[in-house]
Amino acid sequence: xxxxxxxxxxxxxxxxxxxxxxxxxxxxxxGASVADLAAACGSSKSLIYHYYPSxxxxxxxxxxxxxxxxxxxxxxxxxxxLGPAEKLRAMAHAFMGRYVGAQDRHKVLxxxxxxxxxxxxxxxxxxxxxxxxxxxRLLVELRPELAGQKGRTWPTAMLFxxxxxxxxxxxxxxxxxxxxxxxxxxxDLVLKGLG
Amino acid sequence: xxxxxxxxxxxxxxxxxxxxxxxxxxxxxxGASVADLAAACGSSKSLIYHYYPSxxxxxxxxxxxxxxxxxxxxxxxxxxxLGPAEKLRAMAHAFMGRYVGAQDRHKVLxxxxxxxxxxxxxxxxxxxxxxxxxxxRLLVELRPELAGQKGRTWPTAMLFxxxxxxxxxxxxxxxxxxxxxxxxxxxDLVLKGLG
DNA sequence: CCTACCGATCGGTAGG
DNA sequence: CCTACCGATCGGTAGG
Numbered sequence: 001x002x003x004x005x006x007x008x009x010x011x012x013x014x015x016x017x018x019x020x021x022x023x024x025x026x027x028x029x030x031g032a033s034v035a036d037l038a039a040a041c042g043s044s045k046s047l048i049y050h051y052y053p054s055x056x057x058x059x060x061x062x063x064x065x066x067x068x069x070x071x072x073x074x075x076x077x078x079x080x081x082l083g084p085a086e087k088l089r090a091m092a093h094a095f096m097g098r099y100v101g102a103q104d105r106h107k108v109l110x111x112x113x114x115x116x117x118x119x120x121x122x123x124x125x126x127x128x129x130x131x132x133x134x135x136x137r138l139l140v141e142l143r144p145e146l147a148g149q150k151g152r153t154w155p156t157a158m159l160f161x162x163x164x165x166x167x168x169x170x171x172x173x174x175x176x177x178x179x180x181x182x183x184x185x186x187x188d189l190v191l192k193g194l195g
Numbered sequence: 196x197x198x199x200x201x202x203x204x205x206x207x208x209x210x211x212x213x214x215x216x217x218x219x220x221x222x223x224x225x226g227a228s229v230a231d232l233a234a235a236c237g238s239s240k241s242l243i244y245h246y247y248p249s250x251x252x253x254x255x256x257x258x259x260x261x262x263x264x265x266x267x268x269x270x271x272x273x274x275x276x277l278g279p280a281e282k283l284r285a286m287a288h289a290f291m292g293r294y295v296g297a298q299d300r301h302k303v304l305x306x307x308x309x310x311x312x313x314x315x316x317x318x319x320x321x322x323x324x325x326x327x328x329x330x331x332r333l334l335v336e337l338r339p340e341l342a343g344q345k346g347r348t349w350p351t352a353m354l355f356x357x358x359x360x361x362x363x364x365x366x367x368x369x370x371x372x373x374x375x376x377x378x379x380x381x382x383d384l385v386l387k388g389l390g
Numbered sequence: 391c392c393t394a395c396c397g398a399t400c401g402g403t404a405g406g
Numbered sequence: 407c408c409t410a411c412c413g414a415t416c417g418g419t420a421g422g
Binding site: 026143171182188190 | 222377
Binding site: 030033034035045046049053054055 | 399401
């Protein structure tokens with residue numbers, strides 16, 4: 001009996017996180033109330049607070065679940081037997097692939113970091129930084145001279161992430177360009193530019 | 196007398212917009228109250244409502260003032276007697292140049308669009324689109340074959356804007372990389388990639 | 391241009 | 407005496 005309850009507990013938390021991602025993406029963290037979330041879940045506010053101690057904790061789970069997904073995708077790409085250029089391309093594909101189907105969580109992760117308490121924010125920011133570090137390592141493999149130019153590697157990696165992350169504001173996976181094509185376009189720009 | 200009052204009126208509105216940009220950038224539009232804004236201006240809430248009919252109208256002014264600045268910078272770059280590649284580089288410099296000193300407005304423009312009423316949002320979005328269109332024209336000049344591939348020009352332009360716009364989340368102009376160096380890095384990636 | 395307020399709604403918690 | 411969960415309401419604050 002304890003086992004079926006525990007299973008239900010996890011499912012219900014996941015359902016709350018899923019609806020929260022949707023609402024926070026659409027209206028912003030402060031614009032969506034716990035009452036709104038409860039209504040979207042077909043439950044009471046008290047039920048939400050049974051599963052989560054605070055609104056911020058729900059926000060953290062939305063972000064943490066998505067970043068765990070990105071970390072896994074990134075680790076898989078990093079483990080491939082490929083040169084740095086093709087590994088960078090694989091990472092672009094990994095990101096764009098996970099982004100489709102998790103657009104709400106992605107948007108929340110990128111827009112609502114400031115509304116996390118300092119401690120939880122530090123956790124998420126630290127994990128983001130190690131994703132960036134993986135790209136930095138590839139860039140240095142590709143262009144060893146980057147490491148010599150003080151503080152150029154990190155900005156270059158952030159320009160790459162800018163292309164990828166900014167897609168959440170404009171890209172529609174139902175349009176003419178597929179996520180894989182877009183990943184190739186971004187990788188091509190970094191590797192060889194337009195020409 | 197009417198003249199001095201009118202002059203004062205504009206100055207006070209500008210002071211409100213400036214403080215609003217600061218608060219909305221730091222805490223978000225919904226996270227910063229009109230009372231907070233009044234306190235930051237050393238005035239009362241009622242005074243704010245004397246100069247602006249609603250909180251949304253202040254948000255619109257924060258965004259509209261910044262986008263007007265970007266439009267001017269873009270027009271200046273577009274008017275230069277340069278080939279498309281160097282014009283694209285000039286636009287990157289124009290954007291990064293205006294971004295420094297207007298970081299708060301830039302962040303608000305990029306993060307709080309959803310909190311504008313539909314009509315005002317349409318105004319801002321339309322003006323953003325024409326900035327993108329200017330970049331698209333340059334890309335087609337650079338690579339005429341882009342125009343032949345259905346729907347490739349716009350995504351490429353958006354990847355470029357992604358690099359530029361995403362800087363608001365990580366770039367510190369007081370660091371080792373100057374805005375002009377960063378603009379060159381972004382332009383170089385689009386034009387020729389890393390190598 | 392301020393103090394004093396409003397209808398409503400906020401995040402979170404009470405008793406049972 | 408526990409858990410899962412409810413209707414009702416807490417003290418404060420929002421925009422106006």
